[in-house]
Amino acid sequence: MVAAASNQGGAKSVKGEKARAKLKSAALVVMEQLGYHKMRIVDVTREAGVASGLFYHYFKDLKTLTLEVLGDFIAHSLNIEDIERDVPKGDWYERILAHNTLVVQAYAERPGIMRSILQLADEDNGFSELLRANFIKQLGWLTSVMPKLFPAAGFSEQQAMLVAYTLAGAGETVLRDYYVNRESAIVSGSLAVEEMAELITVIYYRGLFLENPPAAKLRYTKKLQHMRMVEASQERD
Amino acid sequence: MVAAASNQGGAKSVKGEKARAKLKSAALVVMEQLGYHKMRIVDVTREAGVASGLFYHYFKDLKTLTLEVLGDFIAHSLNIEDIERDVPKGDWYERILAHNTLVVQAYAERPGIMRSILQLADEDNGFSELLRANFIKQLGWLTSVMPKLFPAAGFSEQQAMLVAYTLAGAGETVLRDYYVNRESAIVSGSLAVEEMAELITVIYYRGLFLENPPAAKLRYTKKLQHMRMVEASQERD
DNA sequence: CTTGAAATTGAAATCAAATTCAATATTATA
DNA sequence: TATAATATTGAATTTGATTTCAATTTCAAG
Helix, strand or coil: CCCCCCCCCCCCCHHHHHHHHHHHHHHHHHHHHHCCCCCCHHHHHHHHCCCHHHHHHHCCCHHHHHHHHHHHHHHHHCCCHHHHCCCCCCCHHHHHHHHHHHHHHHHHHCHHHHHHHHHHHHHCHHHHHHHHHHHHHHHHHHHHHHHHHCHHHCCCHHHHHHHHHHHHHCCHHHHHHHHHCCCCCCCCCCCCHHHHHHHHHHHHHHHHHCCCCCHHHCCCCHHHHHCCCCCCCCCCC | CCCCCCCCCCCCCHHHHHHHHHHHHHHHHHHHHHCCCCCCHHHHHHHHCCCHHHHHHHCCCHHHHHHHHHHHHHHHHCCCHHHHCCCCCCCHHHHHHHHHHHHHHHHHHCHHHHHHHHHHHHHCHHHHHHHHHHHHHHHHHHHHHHHHHCHHHCCCHHHHHHHHHHHHHCCHHHHHHHHHCCCCCCCCCCCCHHHHHHHHHHHHHHHHHCCCCCHHHCCCCHHHHHCCCCCCCCCCC
């Protein structure tokens, strides 16, 4: 869904291609450190070890470069299709987990890039639409089966989408505050990627199916199985 | 938690106070339209109908002004305490709903301001911390009762916080994409504030208690009661 | 080795926005 | 009404970055 650019921009020789690529990976480094908003053209050229004027030989402006760099990143790091094929058909838990693992991994490994993605999405409409289209595509498997999965509910495609969107949003906030902002109230010792992914998946699964995932699947979050209203002492009405 | 500013900055007379206030409300108007990042000093002074130089009589820079304006907004529009007192003690559903209604209302009425809040939080650490502190405070009622609510789980305060954080994050994404980005895949006809709040609350409640909210409470989302694994035809393991 | 296309340099020009400030206007008070 | 404090103006300046470009270097092909 994102252009992987092989002979884009101004490069007209092997040397040129290399320089262009060097600028792109320099931008990735700078963005990880500073984020998209604080990044300047000189930061990129300095990191790449070239003169500032060279930038314009290969890119129109910072936004163009960023769009390409982050597009590549998303295509490589958030490509759900690589993972989908390994998931047994009908195993909802594993499927949701696979999706979440991918995202958690990206946040854990490149918090600055994930932050930059959010920054760019806020500022550029095309990129924002691309991201959401990606998100919606990932939700597609769920929204298309939901009407069949819960026939008694009588969901329209639209309604299913809204519910799936809400469920899938859980996680986003905690990921941002855990990995990007390192909020001390939640960053305890440290959580492995698998633990975080499992946590988010369990919450998602409970919201979707009103049931815990199969106990055998859980490695870190067995405690959550005890979260039930029955055990709470609330007065029913 | 946010300064409500009565005699801040340069104002030294009633006239001055008025001019200062005029700049602040002009900033709110501009931010609703353009967002924080695109806002310029001249935009604010033009909207306020004053010369650009006057800005510096009252504020150090745009960020200072914005911090104050958005701080006020949060204090007025997202002040959970006003609502908390009306909620019967022990009625979890109503309590969660009250929290969510507040946020949904803010997004529905001032999408541009909510967007600006996210922008400023990304850029200013102090503001980001303030927001998160607010969020955590709102989660406090839940995290403090969770260990007692689910004694079998044996949650530490820290673990409870992580779970609550994840649950509470559901909603954020859908709200942003519904009200700020108006994503066509989810913006159908139009959803009333109460409907959106109820949807988010139901998902939250299900994730937390593994049970639907009392049916009598639900006005728009009865369909969701039929989302259950039992009705799905999955092979168990 | 020569040649021309492409790459590279970095200083100078440009640009958009922030910031200053001397001049002027307003207002409350004596 | 005079005065002093405060508010207000907007043109001039400063700032911090982007953008251009003439000169130079590199390198592959002949």
